[in-house]
Amino acid sequence: MEIIKSLDNKKIKGLSKLLIKKYRDLENKFIVEGEHLVLEAYKAGVLLEIIRCPEYECNLNVSETIVTYEVLKKLSFTKTPQKIMGICKKISEKEIGNKVLILDDIQDPGNLGTIIRSAVAFNVDTIVLSSNTVDLYNDKVLRSSEGMFFHINIIKRDINNLIKELKDKGYYVLGTKVDGGKDIRKIAHTEKMAIIVGNEGAGVKEEILDMCDDYLYIAMNLKCESLNVGVATSIILYELF
Amino acid sequence: MEIIKSLDNKKIKGLSKLLIKKYRDLENKFIVEGEHLVLEAYKAGVLLEIIRCPEYECNLNVSETIVTYEVLKKLSFTKTPQKIMGICKKISEKEIGNKVLILDDIQDPGNLGTIIRSAVAFNVDTIVLSSNTVDLYNDKVLRSSEGMFFHINIIKRDINNLIKELKDKGYYVLGTKVDGGKDIRKIAHTEKMAIIVGNEGAGVKEEILDMCDDYLYIAMNLKCESLNVGVATSIILYELF
Numbered sequence: 001m002e003i004i005k006s007l008d009n010k011k012i013k014g015l016s017k018l019l020i021k022k023y024r025d026l027e028n029k030f031i032v033e034g035e036h037l038v039l040e041a042y043k044a045g046v047l048l049e050i051i052r053c054p055e056y057e058c059n060l061n062v063s064e065t066i067v068t069y070e071v072l073k074k075l076s077f078t079k080t081p082q083k084i085m086g087i088c089k090k091i092s093e094k095e096i097g098n099k100v101l102i103l104d105d106i107q108d109p110g111n112l113g114t115i116i117r118s119a120v121a122f123n124v125d126t127i128v129l130s131s132n133t134v135d136l137y138n139d140k141v142l143r144s145s146e147g148m149f150f151h152i153n154i155i156k157r158d159i160n161n162l163i164k165e166l167k168d169k170g171y172y173v174l175g176t177k178v179d180g181g182k183d184i185r186k187i188a189h190t191e192k193m194a195i196i197v198g199n200e201g202a203g204v205k206e207e208i209l210d211m212c213d214d215y216l217y218i219a220m221n222l223k224c225e226s227l228n229v230g231v232a233t234s235i236i237l238y239e240l241f
Numbered sequence: 242m243e244i245i246k247s248l249d250n251k252k253i254k255g256l257s258k259l260l261i262k263k264y265r266d267l268e269n270k271f272i273v274e275g276e277h278l279v280l281e282a283y284k285a286g287v288l289l290e291i292i293r294c295p296e297y298e299c300n301l302n303v304s305e306t307i308v309t310y311e312v313l314k315k316l317s318f319t320k321t322p323q324k325i326m327g328i329c330k331k332i333s334e335k336e337i338g339n340k341v342l343i344l345d346d347i348q349d350p351g352n353l354g355t356i357i358r359s360a361v362a363f364n365v366d367t368i369v370l371s372s373n374t375v376d377l378y379n380d381k382v383l384r385s386s387e388g389m390f391f392h393i394n395i396i397k398r399d400i401n402n403l404i405k406e407l408k409d410k411g412y413y414v415l416g417t418k419v420d421g422g423k424d425i426r427k428i429a430h431t432e433k434m435a436i437i438v439g440n441e442g443a444g445v446k447e448e449i450l451d452m453c454d455d456y457l458y459i460a461m462n463l464k465c466e467s468l469n470v471g472v473a474t475s476i477i478l479y480e481l482f
Contacts, residue, residue, distance in 0.1 A: 004381060059295075061373075110351070114469045114472060115473075117465060117468060117469060118468060118469075118472055119464040120462055120464050121461035121462055121465035121468055122461060122462065123462050139477075144469070146466070146467075148464075148465060151464045151465075214439060218362075218479070220362035220363060221361055221362055221363065221364050223361050223392045224359075224361040224362035224389060224392075225387070226357060226387075227358060227359060227362055228355045228358060228359075228385070228475075229472070229477070230355075230471070230472060231355060231358075231359055231472055231475040232471070233480050234468070234469075234472040234475065234476060235476055238459070238476050238479075
């Protein structure tokens with residue numbers, strides 16, 4: 001068994017570039033950490049290769065590279081990663097389903113991960129990320145989604161164009177808005193729905209709100225100005241999907 | 242105007258101890274960062290003193306200590322804190338209200354902050370923290386609650402004893418449980434309710450579940466094993482309170 005011990009190993013140096021979004025996009029690959037995510041990647045058919053420490057046994061039918069823990073750490077953002085990682089090819093986009101969640105520039109990776117997890121829980125078919133949304137393959141997004149990003153169609157689009165398209169196809173397009181919206185408990189449930197939630201600070205952009213069929217909000221105590229965006233989105237999905 | 246420039250200043254050294262839980266408990270004080278939280282602390286009547294940089298003007302009727310940014314940073318966990326902080330006395334506990342949320346060993350400060358924010362939004366009267374719950378006055382808890390901890394009664398108790406007490410007083414005590422619970426949509430709403438949510442990994446402890454009147458869960462797609470605890474708690478509060 002060959003064990004890579006050198007931090008200057010050419011292969012490891014190449015893989016460590018995947019910690020940077022630019023290279024993930026260029027190579028169409030990403031890294032997952034830990035047994036749970038490696039297994040989910042395998043089941044989803046996107047696991048290309050396993051990188052692991054010699055003491056960590058793994059019985060998946062995938063090529064393996066064995067490395068020391070010091071070398072493995074070079075491929076991780078965390079200080080004490082689990083002793084197994086997977087190199088994956090990015091998941092291919094599928095057609096848009098009937099229950100669509102559109103994210104307008106969500107910035108916090110933890111929020112995106114949480115939203116993906118809740119979207120699977122409440123039967124969203126497709127999540128659409130605007131071009132300025134935090135990168136899906138960011139390690140914190142992957143971790144906080146608890147592997148759920150393997151179980152849902154996530155696509156990247158120009159939202160303005162997409163909304164026009166969805167409206168032409170008869171989707172009921174709803175924007176979230178603190179003022180002047182309808183209580184989510186009073187929103188009609190239709191077969192084809194698209195819900196748009198916005199950036200942590202700024203909410204949904206005005207130009208996008210202007211295109212919506214209706215607006216929704218969550219009724220709450222006036223002492224509280226707003227909810228965490230992951231929480232608000234989850235409640236909306238719980239109520240509407 | 243005297244400006245403290247030395248990192249070895251006795252007063253600053255004393256205050257910096259408040260970054261550690263032990264000293265917060267000992268002195269019954271805590272630090273908040275940024276204008277928003279300082280103002281909320283002032284309104285809540287717990288702001289003892291302001292620490293700020295000379296260029297940051299502030300018109301509250303509270304004693305001030307002016308420091309350089311380097312000195313101010315010594316009182317913060319963040320690398321680039323806002324230029325104003327407040328030293329506060331801990332908020333005193335009030336009587337338990339009718340809508341009670343009990344947290345059994347929540348560990349992540351972000352989750353606790355999010356839960357506090359949602360608890361205010363959905364009219365919880367009292368949040369009860371078990372003795373092993375993350376410290377309320379941890380800087381990340383304070384930040385992620387967006388100042389909402391000033392607007393709700395938060396107390397610390399031995400949960401086992403408290404549940405006995407609540408049951409004697411006629412509260413309907415509900416534990417969260419993935420298996421064998423009732424769908425939250427089918428739970429009767431009573432005047433006095435207590436809901437118990439558990440630790441991120443382990444859920445609510447068995448011995449505590451044994452004492453509950455009923456169990457609840459959130460119906461969701463089977464592909465998703467569980468929701469983030471902040472999200473799950475928020476949905477439960479949205480539905481029941």
